[in-house]
Amino acid sequence: MAAGVRVPEPQVLVCLWALLTRWVVAGLEAAVIGEVQENVTLLCGNISGPRGLVTWYRNDSEPVFLVSSNSSLPSAQPRFCLVNASSLHIEALSLQDEGNYTCWEVLNETRWFQVWLQVARGPYEVEVNISSTGRLPNGTLYAAKGSQVDFSCSSSSWPPPRVEWWFQAPDSSPEPFGNNMTASCFTLLLMSQNLQGNYTCLATNMLSGKHRKVTTELLVYSPPPLAPECSAEMSPGLLTLKLTCRWAGGYPDPEFLWTEEPAGVVVRTSKLGVEMLNQSQLSDGKKFKCVGRHIVGPELGASCVVQIRSPSVLSEPMKTCFVGSNVTLTCQVSGASPPAQILWLRNLTQPKTVIQPSSHYLITRSGQSSTLTIRNCSQDLDEGYYVCRAENPIGVREVDIWLSVKEPLNIGGIVGTVVSLLLLGLAILSGLMLYYSPMFCWKVGNTFRRQDMGDVMVLVDSEEEEVEEEEDAAEEEEEEASDREEFPREITKYGHIHRVTALVNGNVDQMGNGLQALQDDSSEQQSDITQEDRPV
Ligand SMILES: *[C@@H]1O[C@H](CO)[C@@H](O)[C@H](O)[C@H]1NC(C)=O
Ligand SMILES: *[C@@H]1O[C@H](CO)[C@@H](O)[C@H](O)[C@H]1NC(C)=O
Ligand SMILES: *[C@@H]1O[C@H](CO)[C@@H](O)[C@H](O)[C@H]1NC(C)=O
Ligand SMILES: *[C@@H]1O[C@H](CO)[C@@H](O)[C@H](O)[C@H]1NC(C)=O
Ligand SMILES: *[C@@H]1O[C@H](CO)[C@@H](O)[C@H](O)[C@H]1NC(C)=O
Ligand SMILES: *[C@@H]1O[C@H](CO)[C@@H](O)[C@H](O)[C@H]1NC(C)=O
Ligand SMILES: *[C@@H]1O[C@H](CO)[C@@H](O)[C@H](O)[C@H]1NC(C)=O
Ligand SMILES: *[C@@H]1O[C@H](CO)[C@@H](O)[C@H](O)[C@H]1NC(C)=O
Ligand SMILES: *[C@@H]1O[C@H](CO)[C@@H](O)[C@H](O)[C@H]1NC(C)=O
Ligand SMILES: *[C@@H]1O[C@H](CO)[C@@H](O)[C@H](O)[C@H]1NC(C)=O
Ligand SMILES: *[C@@H]1O[C@H](CO)[C@@H](O)[C@H](O)[C@H]1NC(C)=O
Ligand SMILES: *[C@@H]1O[C@H](CO)[C@@H](O)[C@H](O)[C@H]1NC(C)=O
Numbered sequence: 138m139a140a141g142v143r144v145p146e147p148q149v150l151v152c153l154w155a156l157l158t159r160w161v162v163a164g165l166e167a168a169v170i171g172e173v174q175e176n177v178t179l180l181c182g183n184i185s186g187p188r189g190l191v192t193w194y195r196n197d198s199e200p201v202f203l204v205s206s207n208s209s210l211p212s213a214q215p216r217f218c219l220v221n222a223s224s225l226h227i228e229a230l231s232l233q234d235e236g237n238y239t240c241w242e243v244l245n246e247t248r249w250f251q252v253w254l255q256v257a258r259g260p261y262e263v264e265v266n267i268s269s270t271g272r273l274p275n276g277t278l279y280a281a282k283g284s285q286v287d288f289s290c291s292s293s294s295w296p297p298p299r300v301e302w303w304f305q306a307p308d309s310s311p312e313p314f315g316n317n318m319t320a321s322c323f324t325l326l327l328m329s330q331n332l333q334g335n336y337t338c339l340a341t342n343m344l345s346g347k348h349r350k351v352t353t354e355l356l357v358y359s360p361p362p363l364a365p366e367c368s369a370e371m372s373p374g375l376l377t378l379k380l381t382c383r384w385a386g387g388y389p390d391p392e393f394l395w396t397e398e399p400a401g402v403v404v405r406t407s408k409l410g411v412e413m414l415n416q417s418q419l420s421d422g423k424k425f426k427c428v429g430r431h432i433v434g435p436e437l438g439a440s441c442v443v444q445i446r447s448p449s450v451l452s453e454p455m456k457t458c459f460v461g462s463n464v465t466l467t468c469q470v471s472g473a474s475p476p477a478q479i480l481w482l483r484n485l486t487q488p489k490t491v492i493q494p495s496s497h498y499l500i501t502r503s504g505q506s507s508t509l510t511i512r513n514c515s516q517d518l519d520e521g522y523y524v525c526r527a528e529n530p531i532g533v534r535e536v537d538i539w540l541s542v543k544e545p546l547n548i549g550g551i552v553g554t555v556v557s558l559l560l561l562g563l564a565i566l567s568g569l570m571l572y573y574s575p576m577f578c579w580k581v582g583n584t585f586r587r588q589d590m591g592d593v594m595v596l597v598d599s600e601e602e603e604v605e606e607e608e609d610a611a612e613e614e615e616e617e618a619s620d621r622e623e624f625p626r627e628i629t630k631y632g633h634i635h636r637v638t639a640l641v642n643g644n645v646d647q648m649g650n651g652l653q654a655l656q657d658d659s660s661e662q663q664s665d666i667t668q669e670d671r672p673v
Contacts, residue, residue: 166237166250166251166252166253167179167180167183167250167251167252167253168252168253168254168255169252169253169254169255170254170255170256170257170344170345171227171230171234171254171255171256171257172230172256172257172258172345172347173230173231173232173256173257173258173259173295174229174230174231175229175230176226176227176228176229176230177226177227177230177254178220178224178225178226178227179193179224179225179226179227179238179240179252179254180223180224180250180252181193181223181224181225181240181242181250182223182240182242182248182250187244188206188222188223188242188244189242189243189244189245190205190206190207190242190243190244191205191206191219191222191223191240191241191242192204192205192206192207192210192240192241192242193205193217193219193225193238193239193240193241194238194239194240194241195236195237195238195239196236196237196238196239196251197236200239201213203217203225203238204217204218204219204225205219206219206222206223215228216228216229223240223242225238225240225252227254230256231256232256232258232295234254234256235254235255235256236253236254237251237252237253237254238251238252238253238254239251239252240252255344256295257294257295257296257342257344257345257347258293258294258295258342259292259293259294259295259298259342259347260292260293260294260298260340260341260342260347260348260349261292261293261294261349262292262293262349263290263291263292263338263340263349263350263351264290264291264292264351265288265289265290265336265338265351265353266287266288266289266290267286267287267288267289267336267353267355268286268287268288269286269355270284270358270433271432273356277354277356278353278354278355278356279355279356279357279358279432279433280328280355280356280357280358281328281357281358281359281360281433282328282329282330282357282358282359282433283327283328283329283359284327284328285324285325285326285327285328286324286325286328286355287322287323287324288302288322288323288324288325288336288338289321289322290302290321290322290338290340290351291321292338292340292349294340294342295342295344296342296343296344298340298341298342298343299340299341299343300321300338300339300340300341301313301314301338301339301340301341302314302323302336302337302338302339303336303337303338303339303350304332304334304335304336304337305334305335305337306331306333306334307333307334311335311337314336321338328357329357330357330359330388332355332357333355333356333357334354334355335352335353335354335355336352336353336354336355337350337351337352337353338350338351338353357388358387358388358389358431358432358433359386359387359388359433360387360391360431360433360434360435361384361385361386361387361391361429361431361434361439362386362387363384363386364384364439364441365382365383365384365393365410365427365429365439365440365441366382366383366384366441367380367381367382367383367425367426367427367441367442367443368380368381368383368443368475369381369425369443369445369474369475370475371475371476371478371529371530372413372530376415376416376530377413377414377415377416377530378413378414378415378416378418378419378445378475378530378531379411379412379413379414380395380404380411380412380413380414380425380427380443381410381411382395382410382411382427382429382441383410384410384429384431384439387431387434389432390408391429391430391431391434392406392407392408392429392430392431393406393407393408393409393410393427393428393429393430394406394427394428394429394430394438395407395410395412395425395426395427396425396426396427396428397418397423397424397425397426398423398424398425398426398442399424401426404425410427410429414530416530419445419530419531420531421445421446421447421531421532422444422445422446423444423445424442424443424444424445425442425443425444425445426440426441426442427440427441427442427443428440443474444474445474445475445529445530445531446472446473446474446531447472447473447529447531447532447533447534448470448471448472448473448477448505448527448528448529448532448533448534449470449471449472449473449527449534450468450469450470450525450526450527450534450535450536451468451469451470451471451536452466452467452468452469452525452536452538453466453467453538454537454538454539455538455539455540455541456538456539456540456541457540457541457542457543458511458514458519458540458541458542458543459514459542459543459544459545460514460515460516460542460543460544460545461513461514461515461545462513462514462545463510463511463512463513463514464510464511464514464540465508465509465510465511466481466508466509466510466511466523466525466538466540467506467507467508468481468506468507468508468509468525468527468536468538469505469506470505470506470507470527470534471505473505473527473529474529475529475530476505476529477505477527477528477529478527478528478529479502479505479506479507479525479526479527480492480525480526480527480528481498481500481507481509481523481524481525481526482523482524482525482526483521483522483523483524484521484522484524484537485521489524492509492523496512497511497512497513498510498511498512499512507525509523509525511540514542515542516542516543516544519540519542520540520541520542521539521540522537522538522539522540523537523538523539523540524536524537524538525538
């Protein structure tokens with residue numbers, strides 16, 4: 138280093154050496170941090186005013202002369218020069234310049250100053266490596282949800298840099314990743330949606346404080362969790378078919394490809410998965426296949442198939458209604474895909490007229506069946522053909538139902554009369570039996586108890602009282618033999634009969650009600666007949 142440079146005399150250096158060591162112990166020193174390739178100026182002490190003769194040395198194993206204000210002593214290298222008559226200016230620093238420097242100033246007295254020069258380098262290029270699933274055409278990285286992603290970051294720097302990873306999720310502030318690690322590598326084992334964002338590697342030179350960072354955006358993609366679902370719907374006009382492929386829940390949205398099966402003729406590729414087909418593209422039994430493709434989904438995509446079918450219609454061919462009653466026609470549609478529109482029509486005119494719901498017509502639909510209820514049938518108006526029409530874009534099917542409207546037979550009236558007569562007979566019979574056999578009555582009372590407790594309780598109680606009263610009366614008769622007792626006995630006997638009659642009547646009423654209830658039940662099934670005989 139000092140080769141080719143004239144060095145001061147050995148004695149001076151030895152003396153200098155001794156002094157140097159002493160001053161250092163006094164601790165008068167300064168520290169300067171320089172940057173590689175840049176210039177640095179080391180001050181000789183912190184003094185203002187006139188300066189004496191200043192000489193700069195480098196204190197390695199031995200002091201090495203660098204530069205002096207004695208113009209007869211040239212500087213050791215052109216990189217070293219003296220500025221402002223005392224400061225050492227070093228150009229284009231290198232790491233080798235790091236070390237302790239000493240300046241020796243001679244004025245009235247001799248003074249020493251020491252400067253510790255540290256040289257920092259970098260950080261330069263920060264190299265980030267993220268082992269993600271793939272890279273989008275625009276360069277953005279993406280990783281599949283649940284996958285493992287390795288992050289590493291390196292940067293050259295002297296002294297070695299501190300490397301930090303920062304993560305910034307969308308719409309939130311950056312946060313240090315991990316706990317202030319200096320490690321430059323880490324692995325995320327199970328990527329999840331909330332780990333999508335910008336990853337920044339920050340390398341800091343702790344000596345110079347200089348830092349550099351590289352930000353990488355990482356998207357976390359996930360395929361839809363379930364299989365796609367195909368469906369076919371009718372558009373309101375009945376003329377077009379809407380094919381829909383649903384495959385939701387993925388990020389980003391998948392792409393859909395509809396093809397005609399089995400030929401595989403491509404209908405279209407789209408982002409929405411919805412296709413409108415006109416009737417010329419449709420035929421009964423045709424199948425359409427939708428293939429959903431997702432960037433991190435199955436390689437061949439996921440698919441579903443929908444088959445379109447024209448409807449089939451089933452109904453009873455004929456139906457009868459009695460004048461003034463209600464009748465319900467049922468139409469069952471099957472096999473239709475997409476589900477058919479069901480209409481009720483009458484063919485009194487050509488074209489047939491669609492029956493609109495009204496107070497006369499009640500139309501109810503449940504799934505693929507429809508019922509038409511005609512209220513208050515009239516022969517002139519309602520007899521005739523009814524048409525149930527099922528229609529979807531693939532086809533139309535119709536079925537004719539013949540409704541005949543008849544005058545009701547008054548069977549109900551005859552039955553009612555017979556039942557009334559029977560009941561009357563039964564009532565008389567029960568009355569007689571009760572009168573002659575109270576024990577039988579008691580049994581009857583037991584059986585009837587469930588139906589009407591109140592009535593039976595009255596009956597049984599009065600019966601028991603009756604027996605007691607009779608016994609008492611008999612005793613009193615023997616003892617007193619008065620005529621007064623005859624009269625109440627008669628009254629009680631009549632009272633007994635009266636009550637029994639009342640009971641039987643009450644039960645007859647009940648039985649009558651029960652019968653009516655029974656008739657009501659049957660009327661729901663065979664409304665025409667039983668409702669007719671109500672007024673009887
Ligand atoms: C260093 O100093 C030299 C001359 O004194 C100058 O030409 C050069 O531009 C300086 N370099 C820097 C990086 O300041
Ligand atoms: C240098 O001198 C100035 C004022 O004289 C003082 O404020 C500063 O602290 C001194 N610096 C050192 C390193 O002694
Ligand atoms: C100067 O160098 C010598 C020898 O390497 C060392 O013992 C001494 O402490 C150094 N002085 C300073 C001020 O660094
Ligand atoms: C400058 O250096 C020369 C050569 O070493 C020496 O003769 C001269 O005395 C020095 N001047 C001063 C002022 O020290
Ligand atoms: C020299 O001193 C002047 C005034 O004290 C100062 O402004 C200037 O920056 C100094 N030059 C260097 C290279 O330190
Ligand atoms: C310079 O001196 C300081 C103490 O004053 C010491 O810690 C440091 O290691 C020295 N540097 C070199 C390069 O010797
Ligand atoms: C050094 O000498 C000059 C005159 O030569 C004088 O003015 C100054 O006060 C002296 N300084 C000290 C520290 O003695
Ligand atoms: C790259 O494309 C993706 C998806 O389209 C988008 O989210 C991302 O912001 C784009 N990145 C750049 C740098 O344009
Ligand atoms: C990391 O630790 C250092 C000191 O150990 C601290 O200065 C720094 O602020 C910390 N960084 C973060 C992000 O916590
Ligand atoms: C990442 O940073 C870029 C540029 O600052 C920004 O456009 C993008 O939205 C960020 N991405 C996320 C996920 O925050
Ligand atoms: C016919 O249906 C209507 C409405 O459901 C009902 O109010 C009416 O009582 C029914 N008529 C007969 C005779 O059942
Ligand atoms: C209604 O349809 C039936 C069965 O198809 C047919 O016999 C009848 O003639 C049609 N009536 C009219 C008025 O078109």
